[in-house]
Amino acid sequence: MVSPTITAIIFDLGGVLIDWNPRHLYRKLITDEQEMTTFLDTITTPDWNEEQDAGRSLADGTAALVARHPQHRELIEHFYGRWSEMLGGAIQGTVDILTELRASQRYHLYALTNWSAETFPVAQAQFEFLNWFEGIVVSGTERMRKPTAEFYHLLLTRYGVEVQEAVFIDDNLRNIQAAQAIGLHTVHFQSPEQLRTELEAFGVLPAVR
Known part of the structure; x- marks a missing residue:
């Protein structure tokens, strides 16, 4: 060929x-691995994150998700508030x-x-x-x-x-x-x-x- x-x-x-992974941050916030996985899979989902990747502001994306899941406000707000902690290195x-x-x-x-x-x-x-x-x-x-x-x-x-x-x-x-x-x-x-x-x-x- x-x-x-x-x-x-x-x-x-x-x-x-670049090793970007939300787990690098959320392992610090949610001690139970399965609970953390469920949160990332069902709340701060890849589809939601991609809306910000497509141009929606972080503030608008965060507000929209908090409105749907107000009981998780603090954890949701950490997604972009502590975003740099998701960077695991090169x-x-x-x-x-x-x-x-x-x-x-x-x-x-x-x-x-x-x-x-x-x-x-x-x-x-x-x-x-x-x-x-x-x-x-x-x-x-x-x-x-x-x-x-x-x-x-x-x-x-x-x-x-x-x-x-x-x-x-x-x-x-x-x-x-x-x-x-x-x-x-x-x-x-x-x-x-x-x-x-x-x-x-x-x-x-x-x-x-």
Whole structure:
């Protein structure tokens, strides 16, 4: 099989380069693991969080959820009030790969992320490698998000990326399938080691034996 010509690598951020997880915070607030899981799965749900990722203000999102679940006001308000405590650090193996790609000077490096416009600057201030990308498209700023096709096309158009020459990396299968539907090559991220192997297969990284 002939490897495609790749000129651009597009990274998701949370879960790929940055260990963002509400559990890092809520383990401090809810001592029972099952109770914490139930709260995150049924109250501060991923779908609710994605509304803020899509441009709704943190204040409006919090108020709407408190109105539905007033008995959980304090725990809900901590979601964004103590949001920085959900950042567990960099996923170093992936940062190492990004470092190699940057040093090679062979590829255009971009990021496409579902992230609130209000919390993204917190991560930017903490992680120096976020300054290495030629462009980062943030859903909260654009008021659209993955997996909508228009969000992917926004990055491709803005930076003149040919869809057949780009690899998109994301840990969310839903987002991978949407990327495949518009013709992007993809890596469904599971670990830095697996990512390295798949980038080697694309000919993006040299195979090391």
